[in-house]
Amino acid sequence: GAGVSQSPSNKVTEKGKDVELRCDPISGHTALYWYRQSLGQGLEFLIYFQGNSAPDKSGLPSDRFSAERTGGSVSTLTIQRTQQEDSAVYLCASSLGAAEGETQYFGPGTRLLVL
């Protein structure tokens, strides 16, 4: 696969349930980013990984949100006890490195709807 892939593409869940979103970055990309895009809004930064470590978790909106990355590749974003305000499109991006100026390549996103 040439690009960033995300799964599922759509997820409908009930309030209070946990969800897991997956991101497969471009092979060889060491940096991985998660963003949230609410309806009609811009991108909200959530978390950044360099390799397997997450030096910047400053964007996670609450302790219900967590993310991990294993083997320097696939990442999962977990939202526990989902709330209706968590409904959004969750975007993953990867870049070759984390130097300033590196282009980020985005996946198609996971559209999450919490009922």
Added chain:
Amino acid sequence: GDSVTQMEGPVTLSEEAFLTINCTYTATGYPSLFWYVQYPGEGLQLLLKATKADDKGSNKGFEATYRKETTSFHLEKGSVQVSDSAVYFCALSSSGNYGQNFVFGPGTRLSVLP
């Protein structure tokens, strides 16, 4: 902190009209600047970028010039097409404490009418 400001949308133009979407930024130092585009139902994709002052990024007939003196990176196209209808995001990349610090503007929705 770093920030990006874009003109409010939506912008509606007729086909073959001239397009300008304004973007200004605030950053310490000299960031790299990007325009990303999101077509309906698709993910964000890089449209063009510029990494230093006076650089011009260009792609698909779109252009933007990195103006340090006005801290701007306005997007222009001489003749828009219906297929250019999308949301356009201006973004900057700067060196942060943890590596690259990427900041996006709120996006500008463009609708081109036939």
